[in-house]
Amino acid sequence: MTIDSYAPAASDLVGLYQDLHAHPELSFQEIRTAGIVAGHLRTLGYETTTGVGRTGVVGIMRNGEGPAALLRADMDGLPVAEQTGLAYASEARGVDSDGHEVPVMHACGHDMHVSCLIGACRALAENRHTWSGTLMVVFQPAEEIWAGARAMVDDGLFERFGRPDIVLGQHVVPFPAGLLALHPGIATAAADNVKITMFGKGGHGGLPETSIDPVVMAAATVMRLQTVVSREVAGVDTAVVTVGVMRAGTKANIIPDQAELLLSVRTVDDGVRTRVLDAITRIARAEAAASGATEDPQVQLMERFPAVHNDEAASARTRAAFTALLGEGKVIDPGLIPVSEDVGLLPTASGAPCVFWLLGGADPTAFAAATSAGDLGNIARGLPVNHSPLYAPVIEPTLSVGIAALVTAAQTWLPPTT
Numbered sequence: 001m002t003i004d005s006y007a008p009a010a011s012d013l014v015g016l017y018q019d020l021h022a023h024p025e026l027s028f029q030e031i032r033t034a035g036i037v038a039g040h041l042r043t044l045g046y047e048t049t050t051g052v053g054r055t056g057v058v059g060i061m062r063n064g065e066g067p068a069a070l071l072r073a074d075m076d077g078l079p080v081a082e083q084t085g086l087a088y089a090s091e092a093r094g095v096d097s098d099g100h101e102v103p104v105m106h107a108c109g110h111d112m113h114v115s116c117l118i119g120a121c122r123a124l125a126e127n128r129h130t131w132s133g134t135l136m137v138v139f140q141p142a143e144e145i146w147a148g149a150r151a152m153v154d155d156g157l158f159e160r161f162g163r164p165d166i167v168l169g170q171h172v173v174p175f176p177a178g179l180l181a182l183h184p185g186i187a188t189a190a191a192d193n194v195k196i197t198m199f200g201k202g203g204h205g206g207l208p209e210t211s212i213d214p215v216v217m218a219a220a221t222v223m224r225l226q227t228v229v230s231r232e233v234a235g236v237d238t239a240v241v242t243v244g245v246m247r248a249g250t251k252a253n254i255i256p257d258q259a260e261l262l263l264s265v266r267t268v269d270d271g272v273r274t275r276v277l278d279a280i281t282r283i284a285r286a287e288a289a290a291s292g293a294t295e296d297p298q299v300q301l302m303e304r305f306p307a308v309h310n311d312e313a314a315s316a317r318t319r320a321a322f323t324a325l326l327g328e329g330k331v332i333d334p335g336l337i338p339v340s341e342d343v344g345l346l347p348t349a350s351g352a353p354c355v356f357w358l359l360g361g362a363d364p365t366a367f368a369a370a371t372s373a374g375d376l377g378n379i380a381r382g383l384p385v386n387h388s389p390l391y392a393p394v395i396e397p398t399l400s401v402g403i404a405a406l407v408t409a410a411q412t413w414l415p416p417t418t
């Protein structure tokens with residue numbers, strides 16, 4: 001099939017995409033989304049199971065002899081207040097796992113992933129002569145809290161539905177729409193979430209000399225943590241240390257007795273990971289000592305997930321199919337991207353190779369001046385990025401290309417028996 005042949009299928013799905021965008025749901029609360037997904041799968045003739053790993057949905061279509069290919073999309077939104085100004089912008093609110101009411105937005109484009117996979121499910125169901133084998137489609141909950149893939153695996157995903165021969169998936173990013181990006185080898189970084197609790201001594205805001213101020217301790221720690229990557233990691237290595245949460249206190253005139261920092265740490269090499277985590281612990285302890293704390297801070301490793309490893313041979317085969325579909329120059333190698341994705345658990349748990357690519361979703365006119373991959377990266381950095389309240393992909397050609405990429409990748413692994 002050529003890329004143009006996907007446009008009619010995609011145009012039907014614009015309404016679905018806009019509806020999903022307007023009704024995002026938080027991690028493990030994807031009830032409405034899962035219901036819509038299951039409805040489509042059943043209509044299309046997939047054996048459909050809901051409630052896999054809490055809110056996940058699995059669809060199976062058997063189409064004769066051949067291997068099994070797993071296509072995966074994630075479904076959850078984020079606690080972000082949308083500011084895109086789009087006609088179909090979200091005004092949704094939800095309650096997070098701590099019981100706080102929060103705004104909810106599809107700020108990471110998972111609504112696009114769901115729409116593309118439903119489009120691919122339809123194209124593959126309607127064109128069974130173009131493939132042979134078993135299609136296993138996985139709509140995963142809770143990617144944003146790195147728990148959904150784990151929940152589905154722990155709920156017997158591969159024991160109940162079989163082991164695939166390949167795991168395929170995609171993520172929309174602010175590269176030009178119309179483009180696919182695929183990096184063989186380690187494609188995304190490993191991620192660790194770290195929680196630091198610092199203990200001071202509470203007191204009156206007017207009498208700081210009677211207290212040990214954990215706010216200052218935490219603030220100094222945040223600044224000093226900036227030196228981990230810049231001073232302790234070699235220029236040729238990859239590492240990111242981000243403090244995403246800093247929490248302390250209730251009132252301007254009370255010095256609280258503790259402060260909490262939540263960090264996101266991205267690394268590729270295990271040795272670098274150990275060095276970075278050791279440095280974080282050392283700095284937290286030293287700053288506490290510098291403040292005169294009488295108790296060491298607690299440094300806890302929270303969630304962790306491995307890097308996504310794109311199988312070299314499988315990537316080359318998929319890339320060739322993408323190039324045949326879109327043309328030379330429309331499939332780029334973006335290099336390693338230091339974001340993380342829990343899709344990596346699916347190949348790890350099933351033993352199948354993985355190919356995970358990036359789907360361009362930014363208005364291509366923004367990139368008109370780009371003449372090289374470096375230009376492309378620089379322009380992309382100036383655009384709203386995933387998780388921003390301003391992030392939203394352009395619907396077309398993102399949707400058509402996303403559907404076509406999934407169908408093409410599946411067909412590459414499930415060739416028709418002649």
Ligand SMILES: [Zn+2]
Binds near residue numbers: 387
């Ligand atoms: Zn995300």
Ligand SMILES: [Zn+2]
Binds near residue numbers: 108109143171
């Ligand atoms: Zn995402």
